[in-house]
Amino acid sequence: xxPAPAPAINSTTAEFWKATTEGRFILQRCNxxxxxxxxxxxxxxxxxxxxxxxxxxxxxxxxxxxTVVRKGTGAFKDAGPFVIAYVELADGxxxxxxxxxxDIDALHVGMPVEMVFHDTxxxxxxxxxxxxxx
Amino acid sequence: MTIRGAAYVAxxxxxxxxxxxxxxxxxxxxxxxLGALADAGLQMSDVDAVxxxxxxxxxxxxxxxxxxxxxxxxxxxxxxxxxxxAHVGHAAAAIAAGKCSVALITLAGKPRTGRHEVxxxxxxxxxFESGWGIAGAPxxxxxxxxxxxxxxxxTSAQLAEIKVAASIHAQYNPNAYLPYAVTVExxxxxxxxxxxxxxxxxxxxxxxxxxxxxxxxxxxxSLGRTSAKILGHGEAIKHTSNGGIDLTYTGAVxxxxxxxxxxxVSVADxxxxxxxxxxxxxxxQTIEDxxxxxxxxxxxxxxxxxxxxxxxKLPFNTDGGGLCNNHxxxxxxxxxxxxxxxxxxxxxxxxxxxxxxxxxxxxxxxxSLGSKHGSVTLILGQEDA
Numbered sequence: 001x002x003p004a005p006a007p008a009i010n011s012t013t014a015e016f017w018k019a020t021t022e023g024r025f026i027l028q029r030c031n032x033x034x035x036x037x038x039x040x041x042x043x044x045x046x047x048x049x050x051x052x053x054x055x056x057x058x059x060x061x062x063x064x065x066x067t068v069v070r071k072g073t074g075a076f077k078d079a080g081p082f083v084i085a086y087v088e089l090a091d092g093x094x095x096x097x098x099x100x101x102x103d104i105d106a107l108h109v110g111m112p113v114e115m116v117f118h119d120t121x122x123x124x125x126x127x128x129x130x131x132x133x134x
Numbered sequence: 135m136t137i138r139g140a141a142y143v144a145x146x147x148x149x150x151x152x153x154x155x156x157x158x159x160x161x162x163x164x165x166x167x168l169g170a171l172a173d174a175g176l177q178m179s180d181v182d183a184v185x186x187x188x189x190x191x192x193x194x195x196x197x198x199x200x201x202x203x204x205x206x207x208x209x210x211x212x213x214x215x216x217x218x219x220a221h222v223g224h225a226a227a228a229i230a231a232g233k234c235s236v237a238l239i240t241l242a243g244k245p246r247t248g249r250h251e252v253x254x255x256x257x258x259x260x261x262f263e264s265g266w267g268i269a270g271a272p273x274x275x276x277x278x279x280x281x282x283x284x285x286x287x288x289t290s291a292q293l294a295e296i297k298v299a300a301s302i303h304a305q306y307n308p309n310a311y312l313p314y315a316v317t318v319e320x321x322x323x324x325x326x327x328x329x330x331x332x333x334x335x336x337x338x339x340x341x342x343x344x345x346x347x348x349x350x351x352x353x354x355x356s357l358g359r360t361s362a363k364i365l366g367h368g369e370a371i372k373h374t375s376n377g378g379i380d381l382t383y384t385g386a387v388x389x390x391x392x393x394x395x396x397x398x399v400s401v402a403d404x405x406x407x408x409x410x411x412x413x414x415x416x417x418x419q420t421i422e423d424x425x426x427x428x429x430x431x432x433x434x435x436x437x438x439x440x441x442x443x444x445x446x447k448l449p450f451n452t453d454g455g456g457l458c459n460n461h462x463x464x465x466x467x468x469x470x471x472x473x474x475x476x477x478x479x480x481x482x483x484x485x486x487x488x489x490x491x492x493x494x495x496x497x498x499x500x501x502s503l504g505s506k507h508g509s510v511t512l513i514l515g516q517e518d519a
Contacts, residue, residue: 002267002326003267004265005264005265006265007260007261007262007264007265008260008261008264009261010260013261017261029475035376036235036377037376037377038374038376038377039262039377045376046149046376047383064281064381065277065278065280065284065381066277066332067273067276067277067280067328067329067331068326068328068329069267069269069273069327069328070325070326070327070328070329072267072269072270073269073270074267075267076267079267082269083268084266084268084273084274084277084328085277086277086381089377089464092377093376093377093378093407094374094378094379095377096262096263096266096505097266098266098267109280109281109284110284116348126265126266128356
Protein backbone atom coordinates (compact mmCIF):
# COMPACT_ATOMS: atom_id res chain seq x y z
CA UNK A 1 0.00 0.00 0.00
CA UNK A 2 1.13 3.55 -0.70
CA PRO A 3 2.70 5.20 2.36
CA ALA A 4 0.26 7.30 4.39
CA PRO A 5 2.27 10.07 6.07
CA ALA A 6 0.30 11.90 8.74
CA PRO A 7 -0.76 15.45 7.81
CA ALA A 8 -0.17 18.48 9.99
CA ILE A 9 -3.35 19.12 11.96
CA ASN A 10 -4.41 22.40 13.55
CA SER A 11 -7.46 23.65 15.43
CA THR A 12 -9.25 24.49 12.19
CA THR A 13 -8.64 21.15 10.49
CA ALA A 14 -9.01 18.81 13.50
CA GLU A 15 -12.70 18.11 12.83
CA PHE A 16 -11.97 17.25 9.20
CA TRP A 17 -9.19 14.81 10.00
CA LYS A 18 -11.12 13.17 12.87
CA ALA A 19 -13.94 12.45 10.41
CA THR A 20 -11.54 10.70 8.06
CA THR A 21 -10.79 8.14 10.77
CA GLU A 22 -14.51 7.32 10.76
CA GLY A 23 -14.61 6.88 6.99
CA ARG A 24 -16.30 10.24 6.48
CA PHE A 25 -15.19 13.09 4.20
CA ILE A 26 -16.68 16.33 5.38
CA LEU A 27 -16.89 19.55 3.44
CA GLN A 28 -17.88 23.00 4.61
CA ARG A 29 -20.61 25.15 3.15
CA CYS A 30 -20.96 28.89 3.67
CA ASN A 31 -24.41 29.54 5.13
CA UNK A 32 -24.37 33.10 3.83
CA UNK A 33 -23.39 32.65 0.17
CA UNK A 34 -24.05 28.90 -0.15
CA UNK A 35 -20.73 27.94 -1.70
CA UNK A 36 -18.82 24.77 -0.85
CA UNK A 37 -15.41 25.41 0.72
CA UNK A 38 -12.13 23.61 0.09
CA UNK A 39 -9.85 23.21 2.08
CA UNK A 40 -11.26 23.60 5.61
CA UNK A 41 -11.11 27.12 7.02
CA UNK A 42 -12.78 29.32 9.57
CA UNK A 43 -13.89 32.04 7.18
CA UNK A 44 -15.67 31.75 3.84
CA UNK A 45 -13.13 32.86 1.18
CA UNK A 46 -15.89 34.65 -0.75
CA UNK A 47 -17.74 36.64 1.92
CA UNK A 48 -15.42 36.03 4.94
CA UNK A 49 -18.19 35.16 7.35
CA UNK A 50 -17.50 32.60 10.07
CA UNK A 51 -21.02 31.27 9.54
CA UNK A 52 -19.99 28.02 7.86
CA UNK A 53 -21.33 24.52 8.49
CA UNK A 54 -20.13 21.04 7.60
CA UNK A 55 -21.78 18.16 5.76
CA UNK A 56 -20.84 14.62 4.80
CA UNK A 57 -19.74 14.82 1.18
CA UNK A 58 -20.32 12.24 -1.54
CA UNK A 59 -17.26 10.05 -1.85
CA UNK A 60 -17.18 9.99 -5.63
CA UNK A 61 -15.74 12.09 -8.40
CA UNK A 62 -13.86 12.10 -11.68
CA UNK A 63 -10.17 12.53 -12.48
CA UNK A 64 -9.52 16.16 -13.48
CA UNK A 65 -5.81 15.56 -14.11
CA UNK A 66 -3.18 13.08 -13.03
CA THR A 67 0.49 12.23 -13.25
CA VAL A 68 2.44 9.04 -12.69
CA VAL A 69 5.44 9.80 -10.51
CA ARG A 70 8.09 7.37 -11.65
CA LYS A 71 10.29 7.55 -8.57
CA GLY A 72 9.28 8.98 -5.23
CA THR A 73 11.41 10.38 -2.44
CA GLY A 74 11.13 10.50 1.34
CA ALA A 75 8.32 8.26 2.59
CA PHE A 76 7.53 7.40 -1.05
CA LYS A 77 11.10 6.34 -1.91
CA ASP A 78 10.26 2.67 -2.25
CA ALA A 79 6.67 3.06 -3.38
CA GLY A 80 7.39 2.39 -7.05
CA PRO A 81 5.43 4.38 -9.64
CA PHE A 82 2.43 6.09 -8.05
CA VAL A 83 -0.27 8.50 -9.11
CA ILE A 84 -0.89 12.08 -7.98
CA ALA A 85 -4.12 13.60 -9.22
CA TYR A 86 -6.71 16.26 -8.93
CA VAL A 87 -10.14 14.70 -8.51
CA GLU A 88 -13.24 16.77 -9.11
CA LEU A 89 -15.64 15.73 -6.37
CA ALA A 90 -19.31 15.15 -7.07
CA ASP A 91 -19.89 18.02 -4.66
CA GLY A 92 -17.71 20.36 -6.71
CA UNK A 93 -14.24 21.01 -5.38
CA UNK A 94 -11.15 19.80 -7.23
CA UNK A 95 -8.85 18.29 -4.63
CA UNK A 96 -5.30 17.00 -4.77
CA UNK A 97 -4.97 13.31 -3.92
CA UNK A 98 -3.59 9.94 -5.02
CA UNK A 99 -5.22 7.35 -7.26
CA UNK A 100 -4.57 3.83 -5.91
CA UNK A 101 -5.49 0.23 -6.73
CA UNK A 102 -5.44 1.00 -10.43
CA ASP A 103 -3.80 0.03 -13.71
CA ILE A 104 -1.73 3.16 -14.30
CA ASP A 105 -1.77 2.61 -18.05
CA ALA A 106 -5.57 2.65 -18.05
CA LEU A 107 -6.01 5.94 -16.20
CA HIS A 108 -7.55 8.83 -18.07
CA VAL A 109 -8.90 12.29 -17.45
CA GLY A 110 -12.62 12.02 -16.74
CA MET A 111 -12.39 8.53 -15.23
CA PRO A 112 -14.98 7.98 -12.45
CA VAL A 113 -13.35 7.29 -9.09
CA GLU A 114 -14.44 6.52 -5.53
CA MET A 115 -12.84 7.42 -2.22
CA VAL A 116 -10.87 5.10 0.03
CA PHE A 117 -9.23 5.95 3.35
CA HIS A 118 -5.70 5.03 4.36
CA ASP A 119 -5.10 5.23 8.10
CA THR A 120 -1.96 7.16 9.03
CA UNK A 121 -1.87 5.59 12.52
CA UNK A 122 -1.77 9.06 14.02
CA UNK A 123 -5.42 10.03 14.33
CA UNK A 124 -6.06 10.71 10.66
CA UNK A 125 -6.65 8.92 7.38
CA UNK A 126 -5.63 10.06 3.91
CA UNK A 127 -8.48 10.33 1.42
CA UNK A 128 -7.48 8.65 -1.79
CA UNK A 129 -9.37 7.32 -4.79
CA UNK A 130 -9.61 4.17 -6.85
CA UNK A 131 -11.43 3.54 -10.12
CA UNK A 132 -15.16 3.39 -9.43
CA UNK A 133 -16.50 -0.12 -9.00
CA UNK A 134 -19.50 0.47 -11.24
CA MET B 135 1.00 57.33 -11.97
CA THR B 136 2.68 54.67 -14.07
CA ILE B 137 6.26 53.46 -14.00
CA ARG B 138 6.67 53.84 -17.76
CA GLY B 139 10.09 55.38 -18.21
CA ALA B 140 10.48 56.05 -14.49
CA ALA B 141 13.42 53.67 -14.11
CA TYR B 142 16.07 51.81 -16.07
CA VAL B 143 17.93 48.54 -15.71
CA ALA B 144 21.49 49.84 -15.78
CA UNK B 145 23.48 46.81 -14.62
CA UNK B 146 23.23 43.04 -14.96
CA UNK B 147 25.35 40.12 -13.87
CA UNK B 148 24.87 36.36 -14.19
CA UNK B 149 27.14 34.17 -12.13
CA UNK B 150 29.23 32.20 -14.63
CA UNK B 151 29.44 29.04 -12.53
CA UNK B 152 26.88 26.26 -12.14
CA UNK B 153 28.52 24.40 -9.22
CA UNK B 154 29.76 26.59 -6.36
CA UNK B 155 30.77 24.38 -3.42
CA UNK B 156 33.44 26.79 -2.18
CA UNK B 157 31.32 29.87 -1.48
CA UNK B 158 28.51 30.57 0.94
CA UNK B 159 25.11 31.82 -0.10
CA UNK B 160 25.91 35.32 1.13
CA UNK B 161 29.28 35.37 -0.61
CA UNK B 162 27.48 34.62 -3.87
CA UNK B 163 25.07 37.50 -3.18
CA UNK B 164 28.07 39.82 -2.80
CA UNK B 165 29.80 38.49 -5.88
CA UNK B 166 26.79 39.04 -8.15
CA UNK B 167 26.01 42.42 -6.57
CA LEU B 168 29.52 43.69 -7.27
CA GLY B 169 29.33 42.23 -10.77
CA ALA B 170 26.14 44.07 -11.65
CA LEU B 171 27.33 47.31 -10.05
CA ALA B 172 30.56 47.13 -12.07
CA ASP B 173 28.52 46.50 -15.21
CA ALA B 174 26.53 49.66 -14.51
CA GLY B 175 29.58 51.69 -13.50
CA LEU B 176 28.39 52.12 -9.92
CA GLN B 177 29.74 51.32 -6.44
CA MET B 178 28.19 49.43 -3.53
CA SER B 179 28.13 52.75 -1.68
CA ASP B 180 25.75 54.14 -4.34
CA VAL B 181 23.05 51.58 -3.45
CA ASP B 182 20.10 53.01 -1.51
CA ALA B 183 17.58 50.18 -1.97
CA VAL B 184 17.92 46.41 -1.51
CA UNK B 185 15.59 43.76 -2.90
CA UNK B 186 15.83 40.02 -2.19
CA UNK B 187 13.66 36.92 -1.99
CA UNK B 188 12.74 35.03 1.17
CA UNK B 189 15.76 32.73 1.10
CA UNK B 190 18.45 35.29 1.91
CA UNK B 191 18.11 35.04 5.67
CA UNK B 192 15.73 36.91 7.96
CA UNK B 193 13.89 38.98 5.40
CA UNK B 194 16.11 41.68 3.90
CA UNK B 195 17.80 42.32 7.26
CA UNK B 196 20.44 39.61 6.98
CA UNK B 197 21.44 40.63 3.48
CA UNK B 198 21.55 44.35 4.25
CA UNK B 199 23.73 43.59 7.27
CA UNK B 200 25.95 41.38 5.14
CA UNK B 201 26.34 44.07 2.49
CA UNK B 202 26.99 46.67 5.18
CA UNK B 203 24.40 49.03 3.72
CA UNK B 204 21.83 51.39 5.23
CA UNK B 205 19.16 51.49 2.51
CA UNK B 206 16.25 53.90 2.50
CA UNK B 207 14.05 51.28 0.87
CA UNK B 208 13.83 47.48 0.89
CA UNK B 209 11.51 44.71 -0.25
CA UNK B 210 11.66 40.93 0.12
CA UNK B 211 8.66 39.95 -1.96
CA UNK B 212 8.72 36.15 -2.21
CA UNK B 213 6.92 34.59 -5.16
CA UNK B 214 9.46 31.89 -5.99
CA UNK B 215 11.24 32.28 -9.28
CA UNK B 216 9.13 35.25 -10.32
CA UNK B 217 10.25 37.30 -7.29
CA UNK B 218 13.00 39.20 -9.13
CA UNK B 219 10.70 40.47 -11.85
CA ALA B 220 8.38 41.71 -9.13
CA HIS B 221 11.38 43.36 -7.50
CA VAL B 222 12.09 45.24 -10.74
CA GLY B 223 8.52 46.52 -10.86
CA HIS B 224 8.55 47.44 -7.18
CA ALA B 225 11.93 49.14 -7.52
CA ALA B 226 10.66 51.19 -10.45
CA ALA B 227 7.60 52.26 -8.43
CA ALA B 228 9.78 53.19 -5.46
CA ILE B 229 12.09 55.20 -7.71
CA ALA B 230 9.09 56.92 -9.32
CA ALA B 231 7.89 57.83 -5.82
CA GLY B 232 11.27 59.31 -4.94
CA LYS B 233 12.06 56.70 -2.29
CA CYS B 234 15.39 55.65 -3.79
CA SER B 235 17.52 55.97 -6.92
CA VAL B 236 19.83 52.93 -7.09
CA ALA B 237 18.14 49.59 -6.35
CA LEU B 238 20.12 46.38 -5.99
CA ILE B 239 18.31 43.08 -6.69
CA THR B 240 20.21 39.86 -6.00
CA LEU B 241 19.57 36.13 -6.17
CA ALA B 242 21.87 33.38 -4.93
CA GLY B 243 21.37 29.71 -4.25
CA LYS B 244 23.12 26.37 -4.06
CA PRO B 245 20.67 23.57 -4.83
CA ARG B 246 23.48 21.41 -6.25
CA THR B 247 26.08 21.71 -3.52
CA GLY B 248 24.25 23.15 -0.52
CA ARG B 249 21.14 22.78 1.53
CA HIS B 250 17.95 23.62 -0.29
CA GLU B 251 14.42 23.50 0.98
CA VAL B 252 11.27 24.98 -0.45
CA UNK B 253 7.85 24.23 0.95
CA UNK B 254 4.99 24.69 -1.47
CA UNK B 255 2.35 23.98 1.16
CA UNK B 256 3.20 25.84 4.32
CA UNK B 257 0.09 27.99 4.64
CA UNK B 258 -3.46 27.03 5.48
CA UNK B 259 -3.26 24.41 2.72
CA UNK B 260 -0.79 22.48 4.87
CA UNK B 261 -1.93 18.88 5.14
CA PHE B 262 -4.01 19.05 1.96
CA GLU B 263 -1.15 19.25 -0.54
CA SER B 264 1.55 17.53 1.47
CA GLY B 265 0.52 13.89 1.89
CA TRP B 266 0.48 12.76 -1.71
CA GLY B 267 4.16 12.17 -2.34
CA ILE B 268 4.87 15.45 -4.12
CA ALA B 269 8.63 15.75 -3.96
CA GLY B 270 9.30 18.53 -6.38
CA ALA B 271 7.95 20.90 -8.94
CA PRO B 272 7.78 18.34 -11.79
CA UNK B 273 4.95 16.46 -10.08
CA UNK B 274 2.54 19.36 -9.98
CA UNK B 275 3.54 20.92 -13.32
CA UNK B 276 2.84 17.51 -14.85
CA UNK B 277 -0.77 17.84 -13.71
CA UNK B 278 -1.01 21.08 -15.70
CA UNK B 279 0.57 19.47 -18.76
CA UNK B 280 -1.78 16.48 -18.63
CA UNK B 281 -4.88 18.67 -18.46
CA UNK B 282 -3.64 20.95 -21.26
CA UNK B 283 -3.12 17.88 -23.44
CA UNK B 284 -6.62 16.63 -22.60
CA UNK B 285 -8.35 19.91 -23.40
CA UNK B 286 -6.36 21.05 -26.43
CA UNK B 287 -4.63 18.00 -27.88
CA UNK B 288 -1.17 19.30 -27.07
CA THR B 289 1.44 16.59 -27.61
CA SER B 290 4.70 15.59 -25.95
CA ALA B 291 6.46 16.23 -29.26
CA GLN B 292 5.18 19.82 -29.24
CA LEU B 293 6.43 20.33 -25.70
CA ALA B 294 9.77 18.88 -26.81
CA GLU B 295 10.07 21.57 -29.51
CA ILE B 296 10.43 24.11 -26.68
CA LYS B 297 13.42 22.27 -25.23
CA VAL B 298 14.89 21.92 -28.72
CA ALA B 299 14.67 25.68 -29.33
CA ALA B 300 16.30 26.46 -25.98
CA SER B 301 19.07 23.95 -26.67
CA ILE B 302 19.81 25.48 -30.09
CA HIS B 303 20.43 28.76 -28.26
CA ALA B 304 22.44 27.13 -25.47
CA GLN B 305 25.07 25.93 -27.96
CA TYR B 306 26.30 29.52 -28.16
CA ASN B 307 26.57 29.97 -24.39
CA PRO B 308 29.82 28.51 -23.04
CA ASN B 309 28.54 28.85 -19.47
CA ALA B 310 25.38 26.84 -20.17
CA TYR B 311 24.88 23.74 -18.05
CA LEU B 312 23.75 21.83 -21.15
CA PRO B 313 25.58 23.63 -23.99
CA TYR B 314 24.48 21.42 -26.87
CA ALA B 315 21.52 20.96 -29.17
CA VAL B 316 19.02 18.17 -28.60
CA THR B 317 16.29 16.77 -30.84
CA VAL B 318 12.61 16.09 -30.27
CA GLU B 319 13.51 12.40 -30.18
CA UNK B 320 16.10 13.03 -27.47
CA UNK B 321 13.43 14.65 -25.31
CA UNK B 322 10.85 11.93 -25.95
CA UNK B 323 13.43 9.21 -25.28
CA UNK B 324 14.56 10.71 -21.98
CA UNK B 325 13.06 9.01 -18.91
CA UNK B 326 9.60 9.98 -17.76
CA UNK B 327 9.84 11.90 -14.49
CA UNK B 328 6.15 12.52 -13.99
CA UNK B 329 3.91 11.70 -16.96
CA UNK B 330 3.70 13.41 -19.35
CA UNK B 331 6.91 15.27 -18.47
CA UNK B 332 10.24 13.70 -19.42
CA UNK B 333 13.56 14.56 -17.84
CA UNK B 334 14.37 16.88 -20.73
CA UNK B 335 11.06 18.71 -20.28
CA UNK B 336 12.54 19.94 -17.00
CA UNK B 337 14.92 22.80 -16.32
CA UNK B 338 18.45 22.24 -15.10
CA UNK B 339 19.35 22.37 -11.40
CA UNK B 340 22.23 24.79 -10.84
CA UNK B 341 24.04 26.70 -8.15
CA UNK B 342 24.59 30.35 -8.88
CA UNK B 343 22.79 33.61 -8.98
CA UNK B 344 22.50 36.96 -10.58
CA UNK B 345 21.92 40.62 -9.92
CA UNK B 346 20.18 43.63 -11.42
CA UNK B 347 20.69 47.34 -10.84
CA UNK B 348 17.57 49.47 -11.33
CA UNK B 349 18.17 53.22 -11.37
CA UNK B 350 16.40 56.54 -11.83
CA UNK B 351 16.52 58.28 -15.23
CA UNK B 352 18.96 60.83 -13.78
CA UNK B 353 21.38 58.12 -12.67
CA UNK B 354 20.96 56.25 -15.96
CA UNK B 355 21.89 59.38 -17.92
CA SER B 356 25.02 59.82 -15.81
CA LEU B 357 26.35 56.37 -16.67
CA GLY B 358 28.41 55.40 -19.67
CA ARG B 359 26.55 52.10 -20.05
CA THR B 360 23.49 51.47 -22.19
CA SER B 361 20.43 50.87 -20.02
CA ALA B 362 17.11 49.18 -20.68
CA LYS B 363 14.07 51.34 -20.07
CA ILE B 364 11.34 49.81 -17.92
CA LEU B 365 8.11 50.34 -19.85
CA GLY B 366 5.60 48.22 -18.00
CA HIS B 367 5.09 45.78 -15.16
CA GLY B 368 2.20 43.53 -14.19
CA GLU B 369 1.92 40.95 -11.43
CA ALA B 370 -0.64 38.44 -10.27
CA ILE B 371 -1.02 35.42 -8.03
CA LYS B 372 -3.06 32.48 -9.26
CA HIS B 373 -4.04 29.87 -6.69
CA THR B 374 -6.37 26.94 -6.15
CA SER B 375 -9.40 29.25 -5.86
CA ASN B 376 -11.32 27.40 -3.17
CA GLY B 377 -11.23 24.05 -4.96
CA GLY B 378 -11.82 25.62 -8.36
CA ILE B 379 -8.36 25.35 -9.88
CA ASP B 380 -8.18 25.40 -13.68
CA LEU B 381 -4.84 23.90 -14.72
CA THR B 382 -4.94 25.13 -18.31
CA TYR B 383 -3.86 28.71 -17.75
CA THR B 384 -1.42 30.73 -15.68
CA GLY B 385 -1.44 34.05 -13.88
CA ALA B 386 0.01 35.56 -17.06
CA VAL B 387 -3.57 36.08 -18.20
CA UNK B 388 -3.70 38.86 -15.60
CA UNK B 389 -0.10 40.06 -15.32
CA UNK B 390 0.37 40.31 -19.09
CA UNK B 391 -2.45 42.77 -19.87
CA UNK B 392 -1.39 44.95 -16.90
CA UNK B 393 2.16 45.17 -18.25
CA UNK B 394 1.11 45.76 -21.85
CA UNK B 395 -1.33 48.49 -20.79
CA UNK B 396 1.28 50.29 -18.73
CA UNK B 397 3.86 50.03 -21.50
CA UNK B 398 1.39 51.10 -24.18
CA VAL B 399 2.53 48.34 -26.51
CA SER B 400 1.02 45.13 -27.88
CA VAL B 401 2.30 41.61 -28.50
CA ALA B 402 3.11 42.60 -32.08
CA ASP B 403 5.72 45.05 -30.75
CA UNK B 404 7.66 42.37 -28.82
CA UNK B 405 10.82 41.42 -30.72
CA UNK B 406 12.24 39.10 -28.06
CA UNK B 407 10.75 37.34 -25.03
CA UNK B 408 12.35 35.74 -22.00
CA UNK B 409 9.66 33.26 -20.98
CA UNK B 410 9.98 31.45 -17.66
CA UNK B 411 10.89 27.89 -18.48
CA UNK B 412 10.92 25.77 -15.36
CA UNK B 413 9.30 23.18 -17.62
CA UNK B 414 8.31 23.07 -21.26
CA UNK B 415 4.64 23.29 -20.27
CA UNK B 416 5.35 26.54 -18.41
CA UNK B 417 6.46 28.15 -21.68
CA UNK B 418 3.60 26.73 -23.70
CA GLN B 419 0.88 28.00 -21.36
CA THR B 420 2.59 31.35 -20.85
CA ILE B 421 2.88 32.27 -24.52
CA GLU B 422 -0.82 31.50 -24.91
CA ASP B 423 -1.73 33.50 -21.83
CA UNK B 424 0.34 36.52 -22.89
CA UNK B 425 -1.53 36.53 -26.20
CA UNK B 426 1.22 35.46 -28.59
CA UNK B 427 -1.28 32.88 -29.85
CA UNK B 428 -4.81 31.75 -29.05
CA UNK B 429 -5.50 29.61 -25.99
CA UNK B 430 -4.81 25.99 -26.84
CA UNK B 431 -2.72 26.83 -29.93
CA UNK B 432 0.64 26.96 -28.13
CA UNK B 433 1.58 23.52 -29.41
CA UNK B 434 1.24 24.62 -33.02
CA UNK B 435 2.97 27.94 -32.30
CA UNK B 436 6.18 26.35 -31.03
CA UNK B 437 6.55 23.91 -33.93
CA UNK B 438 8.86 24.48 -36.89
CA UNK B 439 11.26 26.67 -34.96
CA UNK B 440 8.68 29.19 -33.80
CA UNK B 441 10.79 30.09 -30.76
CA UNK B 442 14.24 29.92 -32.39
CA UNK B 443 16.28 33.11 -32.62
CA UNK B 444 16.87 35.25 -34.47
CA UNK B 445 14.12 34.69 -37.05
CA UNK B 446 11.41 32.58 -35.37
CA LYS B 447 7.94 34.02 -34.73
CA LEU B 448 8.94 34.73 -31.14
CA PRO B 449 12.65 34.40 -30.39
CA PHE B 450 12.86 33.29 -26.75
CA ASN B 451 15.44 32.51 -24.06
CA THR B 452 18.51 33.11 -26.20
CA ASP B 453 20.85 32.25 -23.31
CA GLY B 454 19.48 28.70 -23.35
CA GLY B 455 17.02 29.53 -20.59
CA GLY B 456 16.35 27.52 -17.48
CA LEU B 457 15.86 24.49 -19.69
CA CYS B 458 19.54 24.41 -20.76
CA ASN B 459 21.59 27.28 -19.41
CA ASN B 460 20.92 28.14 -15.79
CA HIS B 461 18.17 27.93 -13.18
CA UNK B 462 20.07 29.26 -10.17
CA UNK B 463 18.59 28.34 -6.82
CA UNK B 464 15.74 26.63 -8.70
CA UNK B 465 14.58 30.14 -9.62
CA UNK B 466 14.82 31.38 -13.18
CA UNK B 467 13.48 34.90 -12.88
CA UNK B 468 16.62 36.97 -12.67
CA UNK B 469 18.23 35.35 -15.70
CA UNK B 470 15.06 36.15 -17.66
CA UNK B 471 15.62 39.86 -17.09
CA UNK B 472 19.37 39.58 -17.66
CA UNK B 473 19.02 38.03 -21.12
CA UNK B 474 16.31 40.52 -22.11
CA UNK B 475 18.67 43.37 -21.20
CA UNK B 476 21.46 41.74 -23.22
CA UNK B 477 19.10 41.68 -26.21
CA UNK B 478 18.17 45.35 -25.70
CA UNK B 479 21.85 46.26 -25.59
CA UNK B 480 22.71 44.13 -28.60
CA UNK B 481 24.98 42.03 -26.41
CA UNK B 482 23.42 38.60 -26.86
CA UNK B 483 25.55 36.09 -28.74
CA UNK B 484 25.70 37.23 -32.40
CA UNK B 485 24.15 33.96 -33.56
CA UNK B 486 21.00 34.60 -31.51
CA UNK B 487 20.93 38.39 -31.29
CA UNK B 488 17.56 39.63 -32.53
CA UNK B 489 18.14 42.46 -35.02
CA UNK B 490 16.74 45.85 -34.06
CA UNK B 491 15.48 44.55 -30.71
CA UNK B 492 13.69 47.67 -29.54
CA UNK B 493 11.13 46.16 -27.21
CA UNK B 494 11.31 42.92 -25.26
CA UNK B 495 9.31 41.07 -22.65
CA UNK B 496 10.43 39.10 -19.62
CA UNK B 497 8.02 36.88 -17.74
CA UNK B 498 8.42 35.00 -14.48
CA UNK B 499 6.37 32.14 -13.04
CA UNK B 500 7.23 31.17 -9.47
CA UNK B 501 5.66 28.42 -7.40
CA SER B 502 3.59 25.83 -9.22
CA LEU B 503 1.20 25.78 -12.14
CA GLY B 504 -0.33 22.82 -10.30
CA SER B 505 -1.38 24.77 -7.23
CA LYS B 506 -0.34 28.40 -6.76
CA HIS B 507 2.13 30.67 -8.43
CA GLY B 508 3.21 34.26 -8.83
CA SER B 509 3.22 35.59 -12.39
CA VAL B 510 5.11 38.75 -13.23
CA THR B 511 5.45 40.37 -16.65
CA LEU B 512 7.95 43.10 -17.49
CA ILE B 513 8.21 45.03 -20.73
CA LEU B 514 11.54 46.63 -21.48
CA GLY B 515 12.65 48.95 -24.24
CA GLN B 516 15.78 50.45 -25.61
CA GLU B 517 16.72 53.80 -24.10
CA ASP B 518 14.81 55.79 -26.70
CA ALA B 519 11.73 53.52 -26.68
